[in-house]
Amino acid sequence: MAGSTLGTLFTVTTWGESHGAALGAVVDGCPAGLSLCEEDIQKYLDRRKPGQGKYTTARKEGDRAQILSGVFEGKTTGTPISIIIENEDQRSRDYSAIKDCCRPGHADYTFDQKYGIRDYRGGGRSSGRETAGRVAAGAVAAKMLAELGIHFTTYTKAIGDISIPDGAYDFSQITENPLYMPSRSHAELAAAFLEECIQKQDSAGGVIECRIDGLPAGIGEPVFGKLDASLAGAVMSIGAVKGVEIGDGFGAARSFGSLNNDPFYADGPAVRKKTNHAGGTLGGISDGSTVILRAAVKPTPSISREQETVDRNGNNVRIFIHGRHDPVIVPRAVVVVEAMAALTVADLLMVNMSSRLSGIKKFYRDL
Numbered sequence: 001m002a003g004s005t006l007g008t009l010f011t012v013t014t015w016g017e018s019h020g021a022a023l024g025a026v027v028d029g030c031p032a033g034l035s036l037c038e039e040d041i042q043k044y045l046d047r048r049k050p051g052q053g054k055y056t057t058a059r060k061e062g063d064r065a066q067i068l069s070g071v072f073e074g075k076t077t078g079t080p081i082s083i084i085i086e087n088e089d090q091r092s093r094d095y096s097a098i099k100d101c102c103r104p105g106h107a108d109y110t111f112d113q114k115y116g117i118r119d120y121r122g123g124g125r126s127s128g129r130e131t132a133g134r135v136a137a138g139a140v141a142a143k144m145l146a147e148l149g150i151h152f153t154t155y156t157k158a159i160g161d162i163s164i165p166d167g168a169y170d171f172s173q174i175t176e177n178p179l180y181m182p183s184r185s186h187a188e189l190a191a192a193f194l195e196e197c198i199q200k201q202d203s204a205g206g207v208i209e210c211r212i213d214g215l216p217a218g219i220g221e222p223v224f225g226k227l228d229a230s231l232a233g234a235v236m237s238i239g240a241v242k243g244v245e246i247g248d249g250f251g252a253a254r255s256f257g258s259l260n261n262d263p264f265y266a267d268g269p270a271v272r273k274k275t276n277h278a279g280g281t282l283g284g285i286s287d288g289s290t291v292i293l294r295a296a297v298k299p300t301p302s303i304s305r306e307q308e309t310v311d312r313n314g315n316n317v318r319i320f321i322h323g324r325h326d327p328v329i330v331p332r333a334v335v336v337v338e339a340m341a342a343l344t345v346a347d348l349l350m351v352n353m354s355s356r357l358s359g360i361k362k363f364y365r366d367l
């Protein structure tokens with residue numbers, strides 16, 4: 001299936017290229033009866049849309065979602081939901097000039113090696129634009145999860161070295177600044193840092209944090225389909241994501257068992273934890289506390305500074321990229337991380353429904 005599909009029971013396939021006529025997604029396995037309209041999807045897509053200010057690519061796309069199937073009279077029908085987003089601004093400034101060169105840090109070289117043919121008008125399937133389909137699909141998953149009381153809070157935790165300390169968040173700020181940072185002062189520092197990067201014809205990376213609230217204990221598979229492994233796999237499949245942490249992540253390697261273990265306590269009939277170093281998962285199964293994941297995003301590879309590379313004939317050449325590129329990917333990828341997390345949780349929930357005989361009996365009785 002050439003790696004375009006994710007999930008077991010709640011699946012998503014994305015299709016299309018950055019410079020083709022359109023791109024989109026097919027969501028299969030979404031239960032019938034969910035209220036769903038184009039506006040639900042649009043709200044998500046608008047958070048990723050390019051061409052919105054100086055910290056995003058200048059490529060102007062409306063990114064309007066159209067639902068082609070799987071919804072009737074405002075409700076999902078249980079059949080595949082197909083969503084299309086037309087490309088409107090494919091015109092690129094310089095791709096023909098660099099068509100035989102491999103952009104350092106981008107996927108040109110590896111695509112050439114794998115397929116022997118490449119649509120040089122842009123990144124094709126390796127373009128960040130492919131993530132529009134993921135976000136449209138993730139909006140469907142998030143809508144379903146919201147009905148179950150499962151909610152996502154996703155934001156920019158760091159840009160370059162400007163990092164918001166754990167817990168020092170003002171969530172009301174997330175939508176107030178174009179960098180999606182939950183701290184006004186950090187957003188101002190990050191904006192100044194990005195201005196410097198742009199001046200130097202350079203790009204920057206950063207960290208995205210996603211918190212999942214309302215997930216009950218018991219979701220996730222014990223071996224390969226672990227909640228943390230599945231989240232990491234889905235989030236690592238986003239272009240430019242170079243690392244994923246769950247809970248304290250790499251910090252846990254420097255901790256001690258006595259500090260890193262989260263003590264349990266009984267709160268009436270509920271079992272809770274005093275701390276959450278584990279990030280909401282134990283043994284690959286949710287423990288009922290907030291699931292916390294972070295994604296490390298590298299600096300945008302296409303920078304306008306002169307760089308060294310090779311061409312298809314094996315010559316050492318210098319490359320100048322003058323196209324439309326994000327000086328920082330992080331703010332636009334915030335909603336992509338959320339979408340991938342929502343798709344993963346929706347799928348694991350569906351798989352989980354068959355893990356107990358009592359669950360199957362209940363489903364059978366309700367038929």
Ligand SMILES: Cc1cc2nc3c(=O)[nH]c(=O)nc-3n(C[C@H](O)[C@H](O)[C@H](O)COP(=O)(O)O)c2cc1C
Binds near residue numbers: 127301302326332
């Ligand atoms: C939302 C989003 C926007 C992106 N924008 C750009 C861009 O404008 N220019 C660019 O060179 N790469 C951009 N990228 C990154 C490339 O798609 C990515 O680096 C490339 O596919 C190579 O994959 P890798 O970095 O995972 O190895 C973007 C990625 C995402 C997720």
Ligand SMILES: C=C(O[C@@H]1CC(C(=O)O)=C[C@@H](OP(=O)(O)O)[C@H]1O)C(=O)O
Binds near residue numbers: 121122123324
């Ligand atoms: C258009 C989008 O971002 C694009 C992501 C991208 C890349 O190489 O990843 C390269 C640029 O596109 P183009 O191929 O036109 O030069 C960005 O503008 C988008 O995300 O919608």
